[in-house]
Amino acid sequence: MSNTNTDIHTAQKPVSADEMLHSAARSRTFITGSEAVAEAVKRANVDMAIAYPITPQSESMHLTGDLYAQGYIGDYYRAENEFAVMAAIHGASLGGGRVFTATSGPGTLRAMEMFPVWAGSRQPIVCAFMCRGVALPPSIQPETIEMAFLLDTGMIMFHAENAQDYFDFILAGYAIAEQPEVHLPVGVFADGFFVTHTREVVMLPPDDIKLNVYDPTFAPIPPFDMEHVPMRMVRDPLLNKSNFVSYAASASWHQEVLAAAERARKHINHYMGGLIEVENPDADVMIIASGTAVSQSREAIRAMKDEGINDVGLIKVKSVRPFPEKEIEQATAKASLIIVPEFNVGGWLSREVKASIDNNKRVAPGPRVFGGASMPSEIIIGEIKKYRQ
Amino acid sequence: MVQETYRVLPGPEAYLAPAAAMMGVMPPDSGSAIVEGSVVSEDEAIAVIARKLADAKNPAVCPGPLLIWQWDDGVSAKAAAVRELAEACGAKILPMIDYSARRIRTDMEISPNHPNVTILQNDIDVCLFAGVHSHYANYALRLIRARTDCYTIVLGDYSASEDAMASLRDINVDKINAITEKIKSLKRG
Numbered sequence: 045m046s047n048t049n050t051d052i053h054t055a056q057k058p059v060s061a062d063e064m065l066h067s068a069a070r071s072r073t074f075i076t077g078s079e080a081v082a083e084a085v086k087r088a089n090v091d092m093a094i095a096y097p098i099t100p101q102s103e104s105m106h107l108t109g110d111l112y113a114q115g116y117i118g119d120y121y122r123a124e125n126e127f128a129v130m131a132a133i134h135g136a137s138l139g140g141g142r143v144f145t146a147t148s149g150p151g152t153l154r155a156m157e158m159f160p161v162w163a164g165s166r167q168p169i170v171c172a173f174m175c176r177g178v179a180l181p182p183s184i185q186p187e188t189i190e191m192a193f194l195l196d197t198g199m200i201m202f203h204a205e206n207a208q209d210y211f212d213f214i215l216a217g218y219a220i221a222e223q224p225e226v227h228l229p230v231g232v233f234a235d236g237f238f239v240t241h242t243r244e245v246v247m248l249p250p251d252d253i254k255l256n257v258y259d260p261t262f263a264p265i266p267p268f269d270m271e272h273v274p275m276r277m278v279r280d281p282l283l284n285k286s287n288f289v290s291y292a293a294s295a296s297w298h299q300e301v302l303a304a305a306e307r308a309r310k311h312i313n314h315y316m317g318g319l320i321e322v323e324n325p326d327a328d329v330m331i332i333a334s335g336t337a338v339s340q341s342r343e344a345i346r347a348m349k350d351e352g353i354n355d356v357g358l359i360k361v362k363s364v365r366p367f368p369e370k371e372i373e374q375a376t377a378k379a380s381l382i383i384v385p386e387f388n389v390g391g392w393l394s395r396e397v398k399a400s401i402d403n404n405k406r407v408a409p410g411p412r413v414f415g416g417a418s419m420p421s422e423i424i425i426g427e428i429k430k431y432r433q
Numbered sequence: 434m435v436q437e438t439y440r441v442l443p444g445p446e447a448y449l450a451p452a453a454a455m456m457g458v459m460p461p462d463s464g465s466a467i468v469e470g471s472v473v474s475e476d477e478a479i480a481v482i483a484r485k486l487a488d489a490k491n492p493a494v495c496p497g498p499l500l501i502w503q504w505d506d507g508v509s510a511k512a513a514a515v516r517e518l519a520e521a522c523g524a525k526i527l528p529m530i531d532y533s534a535r536r537i538r539t540d541m542e543i544s545p546n547h548p549n550v551t552i553l554q555n556d557i558d559v560c561l562f563a564g565v566h567s568h569y570a571n572y573a574l575r576l577i578r579a580r581t582d583c584y585t586i587v588l589g590d591y592s593a594s595e596d597a598m599a600s601l602r603d604i605n606v607d608k609i610n611a612i613t614e615k616i617k618s619l620k621r622g
Contacts, residue, residue, distance in 0.1 A: 224567065224591045224592055225567065225591075227568075264568035264569075264592070265566050265568045266498065266532075290547060292449060292576060293545075293546045293572070293576060295449050296571075296575045296576055299449075299452040299455065299575060300571050302454075302455055303452035303454035303455055303571065303595075303596075304454075304568075306454040306455060307454055307459065307460060310459070
């Protein structure tokens with residue numbers, strides 16, 4: 045059922061992503077990460093959102109439902125399960141709408157089949173992931189293992205450190221995803237509970253502005269349109285076992301998805317200020333982290349300064365896909381030791397870093413926490429001291 | 434050692450030709466164009482495109498759905514300009530009517546799913562695409578680069594195609610006519 049309560053929605057002034065992200069005056073709020081997600085959706089001019097609850101995502105989609113009731117979103121419903129959510133949101137995007145959804149951990153895995161489908165059909169869907177453990181063994185606590193499973197789906201992936209990032213990256217996600225030369229789904233990830241369930245200062249632009257409407261006629265593929273020639277035939281290459289589409293053609297389609305992510309780099313630089321942020325770039329020891337591991341690393345660096353250890357720098361990875369290979373190679377050029385703290389057992393970020401730089405024996409394998417464990421700054425400091433001896 | 438600078442050149446290049454963007458070739462910003470993997474001025478690209486079409490033994494112009502089916506203001510003028518360009522260089526018109534996975538008459542049309550077959554069967558040495566959605570342009574261009582020695586040109590409605598050997602973006606009637614005039618001038622000698 046579409047929304048009839050459109051007064052608030054239509055009263056918002058449409059603005060460019062540049063104005064929303066860069067020039068609109070911001071005011072100070074003290075909100076949770078889940079609330080920051082809803083504040084982003086409120087300003088994103090979303091046509092449709094679809095929900096299915098799972099901890100720790102539930103609150104954000106509950107608040108998104110409230111936005112529908114208030115008239116900020118065109119349509120909203122609760123689907124049967126996560127796979128149904130991701131399939132239906134794909135359909136809404138194919139229909140030319142701007143869409144939003146969110147999920148967590150096992151929900152991500154349950155919906156897994158749809159993520160490469162989103163990318164393969166070049167749909168600019170924005171999905172928030174509130175990362176948590178999966179059955180390794182079961183845990184609802186913060187973990188980023190689900191990100192490892194999504195690395196090669198073709199999606200663009202951003203990792204928020206805090207609620208401010210979560211707000212900004214979701215809105216930037218729409219701006220980047222909808223560039224004609226990109227036109228890919230964007231997953232915006234944050235560590236569940238640490239970000240979603242804690243309050244912090246978030247600077248917000250006014251809520252009487254919203255992003256300009258999404259125009260699907262600028263898509264690099266025809267909008268899904270049953271009314272006009274060439275109708276649904278345009279998507280037949282998805283049926284790649286047809287006699288008339290070779291495996292080489294299917295491979296070329298696949299390459300185009302990855303190429304589109306490469307073309308996103310300049311837009312990530314523009315809307316997010318780069319794929320990474322670097323502190324103390326000349327340091328002998330570099331910590332490379334994403335998500336809340338960045339915050340723990342900052343605390344470790346502060347504590348080490350108190351001890352008189354000043355040669356430790358930090359690389360915050362904001363974009364995981366596309367991965368900032370060149371930026372990390374450059375930022376680690378002077379480092380003799382690289383530490384990669386992670387909230388997962390697999391060490392996917394460590395593997396990505398090792399694959400990106402020369403002399404990767406400099407990369408220490410951890411520290412990693414998982415199964416619900418937190419990451420005290422002391423274990424980061426301990427890792428640095430261990431490898432320096 | 435992996436090659437540092439990748440150039441987008443006629444093939445046959447490889448079993449699966451790489452996506453130029455994956456090799457570090459980025460499409461140009463507004464006001465620029467791309468030739469063989471390097472960003473150049475629009476005038477330089479227009480000169481290269483005109484020269485390639487004027488010198489071609491058997492060129493083809495391939496209009497796509499954004500010219501054939503689109504009903505926006507200005508599309509018919511753009512289509513007429515492309516037809517005049519084709520006439521100026523004596524090119525066959527081989528339309529890419531849609532992107533469907535169907536059997537096509539390879540003597541009359543081209544499909545993004547196996548464009549190399551049309552290129553090879555018609556012995557096309559230079560082909561120009563106009564009005565093709567950018568995803569399908571790049572998709573087809575890699576197949577042509579992989580399997581043929583054809584020189585590929587794309588006139589992009591919004592973006593240039595970095596997988597083409599030469600490409601202009603934000604194409605309009607003036608840019609198309611500039612290529613046509615250059616071809617005519619080269620043909621006159």
